[in-house]
Amino acid sequence: MSVYFWLIxxxxxxxxxxxxTIIVAVRGVADIREMMARLGARDSDSVE
Amino acid sequence: xxxxxxxxxxxxxxxxxxxxxLIGVIFAGLWMRRFVSKVxxxxxxxxEMKLYLGIASLAxxxxxxxxxxxxxxxxxxxxxAGATPGILMALAMLVVGLTGFCIKPLRDAGVVTLPELFQQxxxxxxxxxxxxVIVMGGLLTxxxxxxxxxxxLVGAAGLAEGRLEITMxxxxxxxxxxxxxxxxxxxxxxxxxxxxxxxxGLLLVTVLILIRIGWSELVQTVQAHHGSGGFNPFVHxxxxxxxxxxxxxxxxxxxxxxxxxxxxVLSAKDTSTGRRVYSATSFFFVCRFxxxxxxxxxxLALLPExxxxxxxxxxxxxxxxxxxxxxxGILIAAMLAADMSTNSSYILxxxxxxxxxIIAPFRxxxxxxxxxxxxxxxxxxxxxxxxxxxGLWYEFKTDIVDYLGIASxxxxxxxxxxxxxxxxxxxxxxxxxxxxxxxxxxIPVTYLILEQTPETSEWxxxxxxxxxxxxATYALAALAMVIGSLMKPSVRVPVAPITLDDxxxx
Numbered sequence: 001m002s003v004y005f006w007l008i009x010x011x012x013x014x015x016x017x018x019x020x021t022i023i024v025a026v027r028g029v030a031d032i033r034e035m036m037a038r039l040g041a042r043d044s045d046s047v048e
Numbered sequence: 049x050x051x052x053x054x055x056x057x058x059x060x061x062x063x064x065x066x067x068x069x070l071i072g073v074i075f076a077g078l079w080m081r082r083f084v085s086k087v088x089x090x091x092x093x094x095x096e097m098k099l100y101l102g103i104a105s106l107a108x109x110x111x112x113x114x115x116x117x118x119x120x121x122x123x124x125x126x127x128x129a130g131a132t133p134g135i136l137m138a139l140a141m142l143v144v145g146l147t148g149f150c151i152k153p154l155r156d157a158g159v160v161t162l163p164e165l166f167q168q169x170x171x172x173x174x175x176x177x178x179x180x181v182i183v184m185g186g187l188l189t190x191x192x193x194x195x196x197x198x199x200x201l202v203g204a205a206g207l208a209e210g211r212l213e214i215t216m217x218x219x220x221x222x223x224x225x226x227x228x229x230x231x232x233x234x235x236x237x238x239x240x241x242x243x244x245x246x247x248x249g250l251l252l253v254t255v256l257i258l259i260r261i262g263w264s265e266l267v268q269t270v271q272a273h274h275g276s277g278g279f280n281p282f283v284h285x286x287x288x289x290x291x292x293x294x295x296x297x298x299x300x301x302x303x304x305x306x307x308x309x310x311x312x313v314l315s316a317k318d319t320s321t322g323r324r325v326y327s328a329t330s331f332f333f334v335c336r337f338x339x340x341x342x343x344x345x346x347x348l349a350l351l352p353e354x355x356x357x358x359x360x361x362x363x364x365x366x367x368x369x370x371x372x373x374x375x376x377g378i379l380i381a382a383m384l385a386a387d388m389s390t391n392s393s394y395i396l397x398x399x400x401x402x403x404x405x406i407i408a409p410f411r412x413x414x415x416x417x418x419x420x421x422x423x424x425x426x427x428x429x430x431x432x433x434x435x436x437x438x439g440l441w442y443e444f445k446t447d448i449v450d451y452l453g454i455a456s457x458x459x460x461x462x463x464x465x466x467x468x469x470x471x472x473x474x475x476x477x478x479x480x481x482x483x484x485x486x487x488x489x490x491i492p493v494t495y496l497i498l499e500q501t502p503e504t505s506e507w508x509x510x511x512x513x514x515x516x517x518x519x520a521t522y523a524l525a526a527l528a529m530v531i532g533s534l535m536k537p538s539v540r541v542p543v544a545p546i547t548l549d550d551x552x553x554x
Contacts, residue, residue, distance in 0.1 A: 002279035003267055006128040010263075010342065013335040014254065020332070021247040024104045028240050031101040039083040039233075 062377025069381040070222060073241055073388065077226025077234040086417045098317055102325040104243040105236050105393070106312045107332045111246060112390030113197040113383050116340045118452070120363035123344025124354070127270035127278025129287060130344070133295040134337025138330045140299040145326030148319070150304050153471045155319040162305060162463060163405035169470045170481040177485055178466060179405030182307060183398050185459025187434060189452060190394045194220055195439030197387040200364045201380065216439060219387065224432045227392045228425045232315060235392045242385035249382020253371060254339050257346045260370075266342065269349040294515040297522045298456065301464035306456075307397040343367070391435070399427045454492050457518045461525045462488025469529050480533030484525045491521040 122130030144151060159165045163182065167175035198216040226234040257266075270278035277284030281292060303309060303326070316322035340363065347354075347366035354362050371379050403424050465484040469476035495517040498508040 002128075002276075006279060007263065009131075009334065010338055013331075013338045014251065016331055017247060017335050017339070018251060020103070021244065021251070024100050025244050027100040028104050028243075031098040032237060032240065034098065035101065035236075036083065 061374055062380060065374075065377030066381050066384065069245060069384065073238050073385075074222060074226060076241055077230055077238045080226075080230040080233040080237050083230075083233050086421075099321055099324055099328070101236055101240060102312050102316060102321065103329050103332075105239040105389075106309065106325060106329050108239040108243040108246060108386070108389035109308050109312075109393035110333070110390070111336055111386050112193060113200045113387040114193050114390075114452075115336060116343075116383065116386060117196060117200060117360055117363055119337045120340040120344035120347065121360050122337065123341030124348045124359050124362045125344075126281070126284055126287060127274040127345060128341065129274070129278055129281040129284050131334070131337040131341045132281040132287070132292065133299065134334050134341075136292070136296050136299040137303065137333040137336075140296075140303045141326050141330035141333060144300075144303050145323050145328075145330060148323050150467050150471050151310070151313050151322060151326065152319055154310070154467070155313050155316065155322045160314060161401050161404045162307065162310065162467060163401065166466055166470055166481065169476060170466070170478040174466075174478050174481045174485070175405050177482070178463065179401050181462060181485055181489060182401050182459055183406065185455055186307065186394070186398045186401070187431070187438075188455040188458075190391075190398065190431075191435055191438035192452075193387070193391055193394070193439075194435045197383075197391075198439070199361075200383060200387075213440060216436060219384070219391070220432055220436055223388050223391045223395070224429060227395055228428050231421075231424065232311075232396055235389075235396055236315075238392065239389045242389040245378075245385040246382045246389075249379045249385075250339055252375060253367070253379055254342055256371065256375070257342060261346050261349060265349055266345050269345055269352075273348060273352065290513070290515040290519070294518045297519065298453075298460060301460035301522070302456070305460060305463035305467055307401060308393050311393070311397055311400065346370070395428055395431050395435075398431055399424055402427050402431075453514055453518065454496050457492045457521050458489055461492075461518075461521045464522075465525045465529045469533070473533075476529060476533045477536050479536040480529040480531070483528030483532035487525045487528045488521060491524060492517065 119130070119134070122133075124130075143149070154162075154165060157165050157168070161179070161182075163175040163178040166178050194216050197219060198213075201215055201219075226238060230237075274284065277287070281287040282289065312325055313322035316325060343363050343366070347362040350370070351362055351366055367376070367379065403420070407423070462485045465488070466481050469480065469484075495508065495512065495514065498504040499514075
């Protein structure tokens with residue numbers, strides 16, 4: 001029974017990690033762009 | 049580690065892969081320098097970190113080469129049951145994320161570090177003392193990362209003996225360059241790249257193991273070497289209830305107070321984002337133990353003869369000959385990614401505390417933003433040098449897990465007590481905080497000294513052991529907080545006597 005627990009957990013890790021890597025890779029790029037845009041806009045406002 | 053391992057590493061193919069990765073990271077790190085104009089940008093990314101970037105950064109920070117090595121060692125020594133600390137950490141992070149326990153008031157307070165929050169309840173002296181304890185525990189822990197990272201890379205890439213110092217210096221220089229120039233902004237972006245590279249490497253190698261060695265072989269290996277204890281931590285003679293309780297305490301206190309983790313909450317756009325980062329990242333900590341644990345079990349299947357402190361090198365030794373040419377380049381890049389993200393984040397965490405909580409009381413008047421950034425850059429450089437010389441000089445008398453356990457208990461036991469009290473017990477005060485800080489340092493350090501002293505070593509290991517010592521530290525630190533706080537007389541504000549005029553009015 002415990003062998004099945006570890007098998008399920010291992011498979012869950014592989015599936016979850018793969019999915020999260022793909023999702024975070026795509027959406028993380030958007031987060032970085034937004035962060036840079038906000039920082040850039042903030043710096044422009046302070047110069048003005 | 050004096051042995052030169054054979055390795056499938058090819059300088060032409062694998063070296064090119066690693067070189068491309070390093071150039072990409074350096075470029076990205078330096079690019080972010082242009083956005084650093086305030087101390088808050090340098091230390092907490094201007095609080096502009098959003099959810100997915102936060103997840104990548106937290107995952108990358110908390111998965112370094114040292115983590116990979118000791119979690120794989122756990123798989124080698126305890127089978128699947130060795131992944132128990134990861135499960136406990138995931139549960140702790142999930143519960144804290146969902147409930148907001150401590151992290152909600154922490155983020156709402158808008159502070160940069162934990163000691164800054166402690167000042168609000170316990171005063172400036174406790175803030176400074178807490179800062180010193182955090183930096184002590186932090187530097188003792190981080191001080192060995194560079195050394196172990198260098199040992200892994202020398203082993204996995206099959207470098208000649210004597211290349212360790214050059215490898216360590218090279219790794220450190222790259223990390224320092226972008227951390228000094230771009231601070232947390234550079235760390236976040238490079239963490240993101242490192243998360244992607246690291247994840248690809250981890251998944252690739254794990255799939256290779258499952259295909260070429262196979263699940264049945266792994267299970268049989270664990271059964272043969274560890275019996276049913278290899279699947280159940282409560283049954284394994286080397287683990288048991290004390291192990292589960294001790295690591296539950298470490299997991300909860302680490303999630304609440306380990307500065308590199310908490311810094312993600314403090315850098316989040318708002319409290320809600322911080323909590324979601326915790327909840328969404330929690331299962332990662334299961335992966336953090338299970339995946340390298342599989343590598344450790346695979347190493348046990350192919351290299352069963354290792355014992356004692358040599359088991360920490362089982363994983364790199366195994367990978368060097370198991371992973372084929374081309375893929376090993378991706379793996380080395382992945383491990384470099386893991387190591388660099390951890391080192392940069394940890395260096396920045398301790399810098400925050402030194403600048404914000406130890407130096408701050410001695411700064412006369414407010415520094416300008418540019419002076420503040422310069423101070424932080426200097427501190428980053430000094431910490432980097434400390435890591436290099438400590439890593440080269442320090443000789444381990446115990447194994448890595450025991451060493452890290454003691455170093456982290458000095459920090460975690462008192463910090464978690466102070467944080468919980470500061471957030472939820474108005475009666476807590478500086479007497480209790482001082483008591484908790486004192487107990488949190490004295491007990492584990494005393495245990496370490498007794499363990500190292502020949503006359504007392506055998507007795508203390510047999511009758512107490514590091515886990516009961518650790519559990520006692522947590523319990524007594526909490527007790528010291530309660531007793532100390534209750535002992536201090538509460539300050540009563542004198543109430544002016546009410547006087548009535550002849551008409552009976554006030």
